[in-house]
Amino acid sequence: xxxxxxxxxxxxxxxxxxxxxxxxxxxxxxxxxxxxxxxxxxxxxxxxxxxxxxxxxxxxxxxxxxxxxxxxxxxxxxxxxxxxxxx
Numbered sequence: 556x557x558x559x560x561x562x563x564x565x566x567x568x569x570x571x572x573x574x575x576x577x578x579x580x581x582x583x584x585x586x587x588x589x590x591x592x593x594x595x596x597x598x599x600x601x602x603x604x605x606x607x608x609x610x611x612x613x614x615x616x617x618x619x620x621x622x623x624x625x626x627x628x629x630x631x632x633x634x635x636x637x638x639x640x641x642x
Contacts, residue, residue: 559615563608570604602639606632614642 577597581590
């Protein structure tokens, strides 16, 4: 199996497990305020997972991507992160 693909799968499985655990914690806390805090912690993890899995995928495809396509992908990710982190 491709090591880049394996890394992407592992990160998504860990991320999904973290999401499920957070949902159970929210349920157990039984408080909207505390659940909102847990949810805000997940909001910090999500972009990191997205950036890391995308980077792994791009490294796995680097030999098949032209510079033009790579620039479009980087531009799209930049716009995405500006939209996520802009206050």
